[in-house]
Amino acid sequence: MTVVDVVVIFVIFLSALFSLIRGFVKEAISLATWIIAIWLAATFASKLAAALPNSIESEAVRQAVGFGVLFVLTLMVGAIVNLLVSQVVKKTGLSGADKIFGVAFGVLRGALIIIVFVLIGGMTPLPDAEWWQSSTLLQWFESAAIVIKEYIPEDLNLSY
Template sequence: MAFTWVDWSIIALIAVSGLISLTRGFVREALSLLVWIVAGAVAWLYGGALAGYLAPYIELPSARVIAACAILFVLTLMVGALLTHLLGALVQATGLTGTDRLLGMVFGLARGALLVVIGVGLLSLAPVQQDPWWQQSVLLPDFLMIADWSKNVVLGFFQQSTNAGGLPGRVAFPL
């Protein structure tokens, strides 16, 4: 079966992610990933608390929570980007070699594949699986299988940590 435009788009996304990481290096990419994880955790843990303060401005409760999580996520990303830039400049001043860039490329390829897995997982929630472009794709079934497996692992993790005595409405991160 020949690759479709969807398959080439997947390959392009992974390749672009790898090339960006090749130029930035592993240290900056690892710090960037850490910032994204922290931003997600901050939004998850404190979005509900901030939503209460948005009640006078946003009437719909679900919209309040979404707005609060988005605000916290973006603000954390902005602070993290500043710190990543400063630490990246410090690392660059030390004169790390091409190994940092090569490891960065591998990291970027993995990140690109992860983005595809997340995108495919989210798209699978919509009624797109009957569309011709979805059915004719060579790569989508593999990424969908990984997305389903990942969903089960993540949901199992959160189920275990919620049952482990965490605070009501919050996930008890085992760190």
């Protein structure tokens, strides 16, 4: 086992630990909130930018403000929803199951983080490095990345 393998295990462990502490419901709502916030901000930033006062002269600044406002507002609404749903989970006595599913969620998220690292690394010469080649765990995640690679545009030129 190499240092890289230890780092991979540590990333997955930390993700699982955070999810154990927070629980599945909080983790799932948080992830959904971030995805929705990015989508809403990207989709509607230009509409909000058009409604901003003319005192903001730069179109780029107007777009950035529109994106930022929508993104932050969506995260705030998501945090409120997360708080309310978490209270319901506690009151119904489902905290134990929530924590167990949270660990599973955390392990999957940690694995996804490593897969994203491998995908990004695949766009560089990193997969040819000796430390990459000697890692046992990176090879497993590389196999998963190869499957996912089919859905990534060819012009990104992954090295594996």
